[in-house]
Amino acid sequence: xxxxxxYFRLKEDVQAGNWYLGEPLNGxxxxxxxxxxxxxxxxxxxxxxxxxxxxxxxRQRDFSMAGVGMTPVVHIRVAAxxxxxxxxxxxxxxxxxxxxxxxxxxxxxxxxxRCIDDNASNEVEFWLxxxxxxxxxxxxxxxxxxxxxRTKVGNTKVFRTWGWxxxxxxxxxxxxxxxxxxxxxxxxxxx
Numbered sequence: 636x637x638x639x640x641x642y643f644r645l646k647e648d649v650q651a652g653n654w655y656l657g658e659p660l661n662g663x664x665x666x667x668x669x670x671x672x673x674x675x676x677x678x679x680x681x682x683x684x685x686x687x688x689x690x691x692x693x694r695q696r697d698f699s700m701a702g703v704g705m706t707p708v709v710h711i712r713v714a715a716x717x718x719x720x721x722x723x724x725x726x727x728x729x730x731x732x733x734x735x736x737x738x739x740x741x742x743x744x745x746x747x748x749r750c751i752d753d754n755a756s757n758e759v760e761f762w763l764x765x766x767x768x769x770x771x772x773x774x775x776x777x778x779x780x781x782x783x784x785r786t787k788v789g790n791t792k793v794f795r796t797w798g799w800x801x802x803x804x805x806x807x808x809x810x811x812x813x814x815x816x817x818x819x820x821x822x823x824x825x826x
Contacts (some may be wrong), residue, residue: 696820
């Protein structure tokens with residue numbers, strides 16, 4: 636893939652009337668110790684079936700961010716697009732969504748790329764020593780209108796950005812495939 640590719644932050648298109656999903660629960664019915672486990676850019680060791688409940692009912696979506704950890708939850712037809720176009724960059728974890736058995740999976744981006752372009756982004760703030768969060772020191776505290784340096788991405792098509800893993804980034808071909816499939820709940824912001 637050439638460096639002329641465009642990349643997009645995949646976000647949830649939150650609209651009135653759509654459902655709201657709770658936190659994923661493990662086989663024992665407990666939340667994961669790390670609520671960001673599925674959105675940290677690392678492969679996940681899954682201990683069997685995860686369950687998730689619809690906290691607020693409404694129109695179901697093909698793409699949602701569940702709970703406080705912003706866990707990406709996708710309909711199986713969306714999962715199939717990711718599995719086909721970016722098999723080396725994603726992990727798909729079966730999910731039992733109450734009322735929608737076998738229709739949804741958790742989408743885990745398994746790579747983190749250090750590519751945020753501090754100068755091209757509108758605003759970046761870093762965690763500083765005086766913030767007293769040594770675990771976050773040097774990482775991004777906030778990024779406004781993020782732009783990335785595409786030359787640092789290589790062949791990766793789905794990833795989290797280093798130091799700001801809340802951002803889920805997809806390549807243009809994945810964006811086009813999702814739009815072509817008329818996936819609901821997805822919104823794209825060029826980075």
